[in-house]
Amino acid sequence: MSTIGLETPVGREATAHHEEDTGFWSWITTVDHKRIAIMYFVAATAFFFIAGLKALVIRAQLMFPEQTLITPELYNQFFTMHGTTMIFLVAMPMAVAFFNYLVPLQIGARDVAFPRLNALAFWIFLFGGIYLNSSFLVGAAPHASWVGYATLTSPEFSPGQNTNFWLIGLSILGIASIMGGVNFITTIINMRAPGMKLMRMPLFTWMTLVTSFLLITAIPVIGVALIYLGFDRLFGTVFFQPAGGGDPVLWQHLFWIFGHPEVYILILPAFGVISDIIPTFSKKPLFGYPIVVYAGILIGFIGWGVWSHHMFTVGLGPIADSFFVAATMIIAIPTGVKIFNWLATMWGGSLKFTTAMLFCVGLLAVFTVGGLSGIMHASAPVNLQQHDSYFVVAHFHYVIVGGAMMGLWAGLYYWFPKVRGRFLDETLGKWHFWTTMIGFNLTFFPMHFAGLFGMPRRIFTYSAELNVDIYNQLSTVGAFIFGISSVIMVWNIVKSWRSGEPAPANPWGAPHLEWATPSPPHHYNFPRIPTVRSREPLWHKQERDEILAVTMPDPEEEPLMPNPSYWPIVLAAAITLSWALVMTGIWWVIALGILPVILATFMWAFEPAFPEGHGH
Amino acid sequence: MNVKKVEMVFLSLCASMLLVFLLALFYSAYGMGMHLPGVEATVDPREVRQTAPFDEPGLREVGEGQYEAVFLGFAWGFQPREITVPAGSEVTFIATATDVIHGFHVEGTRVNFMLIPGQVARQSYTFREPGEHLIICHEFCGAGHHLMYARVIVE
Numbered sequence: 001m002s003t004i005g006l007e008t009p010v011g012r013e014a015t016a017h018h019e020e021d022t023g024f025w026s027w028i029t030t031v032d033h034k035r036i037a038i039m040y041f042v043a044a045t046a047f048f049f050i051a052g053l054k055a056l057v058i059r060a061q062l063m064f065p066e067q068t069l070i071t072p073e074l075y076n077q078f079f080t081m082h083g084t085t086m087i088f089l090v091a092m093p094m095a096v097a098f099f100n101y102l103v104p105l106q107i108g109a110r111d112v113a114f115p116r117l118n119a120l121a122f123w124i125f126l127f128g129g130i131y132l133n134s135s136f137l138v139g140a141a142p143h144a145s146w147v148g149y150a151t152l153t154s155p156e157f158s159p160g161q162n163t164n165f166w167l168i169g170l171s172i173l174g175i176a177s178i179m180g181g182v183n184f185i186t187t188i189i190n191m192r193a194p195g196m197k198l199m200r201m202p203l204f205t206w207m208t209l210v211t212s213f214l215l216i217t218a219i220p221v222i223g224v225a226l227i228y229l230g231f232d233r234l235f236g237t238v239f240f241q242p243a244g245g246g247d248p249v250l251w252q253h254l255f256w257i258f259g260h261p262e263v264y265i266l267i268l269p270a271f272g273v274i275s276d277i278i279p280t281f282s283k284k285p286l287f288g289y290p291i292v293v294y295a296g297i298l299i300g301f302i303g304w305g306v307w308s309h310h311m312f313t314v315g316l317g318p319i320a321d322s323f324f325v326a327a328t329m330i331i332a333i334p335t336g337v338k339i340f341n342w343l344a345t346m347w348g349g350s351l352k353f354t355t356a357m358l359f360c361v362g363l364l365a366v367f368t369v370g371g372l373s374g375i376m377h378a379s380a381p382v383n384l385q386q387h388d389s390y391f392v393v394a395h396f397h398y399v400i401v402g403g404a405m406m407g408l409w410a411g412l413y414y415w416f417p418k419v420r421g422r423f424l425d426e427t428l429g430k431w432h433f434w435t436t437m438i439g440f441n442l443t444f445f446p447m448h449f450a451g452l453f454g455m456p457r458r459i460f461t462y463s464a465e466l467n468v469d470i471y472n473q474l475s476t477v478g479a480f481i482f483g484i485s486s487v488i489m490v491w492n493i494v495k496s497w498r499s500g501e502p503a504p505a506n507p508w509g510a511p512h513l514e515w516a517t518p519s520p521p522h523h524y525n526f527p528r529i530p531t532v533r534s535r536e537p538l539w540h541k542q543e544r545d546e547i548l549a550v551t552m553p554d555p556e557e558e559p560l561m562p563n564p565s566y567w568p569i570v571l572a573a574a575i576t577l578s579w580a581l582v583m584t585g586i587w588w589v590i591a592l593g594i595l596p597v598i599l600a601t602f603m604w605a606f607e608p609a610f611p612e613g614h615g616h
Numbered sequence: 617m618n619v620k621k622v623e624m625v626f627l628s629l630c631a632s633m634l635l636v637f638l639l640a641l642f643y644s645a646y647g648m649g650m651h652l653p654g655v656e657a658t659v660d661p662r663e664v665r666q667t668a669p670f671d672e673p674g675l676r677e678v679g680e681g682q683y684e685a686v687f688l689g690f691a692w693g694f695q696p697r698e699i700t701v702p703a704g705s706e707v708t709f710i711a712t713a714t715d716v717i718h719g720f721h722v723e724g725t726r727v728n729f730m731l732i733p734g735q736v737a738r739q740s741y742t743f744r745e746p747g748e749h750l751i752i753c754h755e756f757c758g759a760g761h762h763l764m765y766a767r768v769i770v771e
Contacts, residue, residue, distance in 0.1 A: 072762065073759045076759060143759075144758075149755070149756070151715070151716045152756070154716075157715060158758075242734030313755075315730065315735065385726060385728065388719055388721075388755055388756075389754060457756075458761060465750075466750075
């Protein structure tokens, strides 16, 4: 368990003998999971700034009562797109960036199971995100909130293309998520290195597996809901229209059956990240590894049985409400178990507070606050006082920003040296951490009070009578500090990418397989596949020596990797186009739009995946 | 299985707490008759303004110190805008929506339900202290959402 970073050969510059093509077109056609991961991260960060700017406008509008900085209609578009973007275009793809980079490296594979499908998923996500945001260019951005409750989204009450952009955009993004889920499940189940049993996998890979199962089971539910809604809007059906015998509550059920597992899709990757980082900087194996794994799986399962706690005010009746109260309280148990496991891992460890570790500890603190307010609204009678107030806004920002995003930022500082071969600047990193902590808490903590004093959420402005000015002013100041922290993060990434301090192969003395490769790894990851004998292969001297002897030397002949391909980006463009044409509501235009998809799929199918002369 | 005594104590404490909470839940529901709001009735949203009691929204006295307040929520307002009741009276709110989903929260009380077009919601509350309560729509309902409120004045 010593710092082995010094014993292993340094950076890739020293050993590389094969120059990879790094031009523009090589990125467009790449099927390398590491490059796709970088593109995911960059795109998600760009969307983070787009959605963050909207949040700043919202906060400016709410700083004083009765303000009219923007119109109510634009305000509605901003908060709708803030929520939609942050969830579907920031938190999810940023987690997928980590899945992509790390899963093959952590399990000892050369790539994911379906490299071209992986590229396709990325391009669909990017085009879907651009399509969704392009609604602002035509002045018809979605405006019915990220939950899009019926009947506010019906053609009668939301005429125009606004809601069509939303439902088609989410449908496109859903395709990418399902592809990602299938790809990672197959990769993790089939492509582990010899000896990498399931119960030896790093926690991050475990949580990727659980999240992937949630993705392929939850996304189809919202897919169904969106298709119903699309038919209601474009072809005159009445699934959610009470005037025609439909039921608006059906939308809420379908949305939240997806929506609650979605919360765990956001948080579990972060749990995986910090379960890998905390042991490294405590110099102790993860406390109760199997329990942490089982707790993650349990969260995945119970996450399916809690959706109606979003709907206590609907009037489902006491029996249904009691069931969902109980299920919601139960799901707090595995989450609490994990918190205690991380604390126990740190207990008595030799702690090292790098920026990555600070973000982990920060997550433990603020996520627990969000968890506690979650238990408060799990109780139906308490929920009735808080439903759709700012208290709820405070709660879910504490779990999503304080949980999911903090975890991913911890991962950024931890794995950046692997990706680039250079460290992120630790001084800027600490600035990033502290401005995040201060800005974040100043923004969202006062919202608890604003909510309890009666401020409803999704409100364009409020009257001075409500006496919530001071809380809103604190939140606005906090939001701008939080904005500055994000600029510091990007500045740090740009600066360190160019001129950061060079990093060795295993700079933190970490135990997992991804650190047994040069920084950055070869495009084929491992010249030969190592054999694993324990959960912390690099922390046992003999095992480490054997693994490094396999993974570090340059091979005589480079392993065969799949060809780059143009078809993923072409097919993604065709799929996005075909969905966008649904907006016309004209059946033959929609039918024609499917042709390019079929064509691109055929071209893809007949393109050889590997270089000439190498069957597979 | 070898379980330490202190762990056994801890586990039994947790288990008995869960049991107490569960019993309290059943007692409050069946012993004390405390119920969460459920669906009272359904109504055709196209004809709600012609259907009793929503053809005449407002306050009516149904017994000594007992009132029924019939409310309609629509984009963007409530009907009636204001009701006045004497302190100590029990008010049963009966409400529905005519168009999209709205919220109905009487600030400072536990009266809080969703107004769903096609469904009638009902909840009672006793206003003991004189004062003024804002009724707000907390369920996002479009561009005029922030304008949607009414008042209960307790004299």
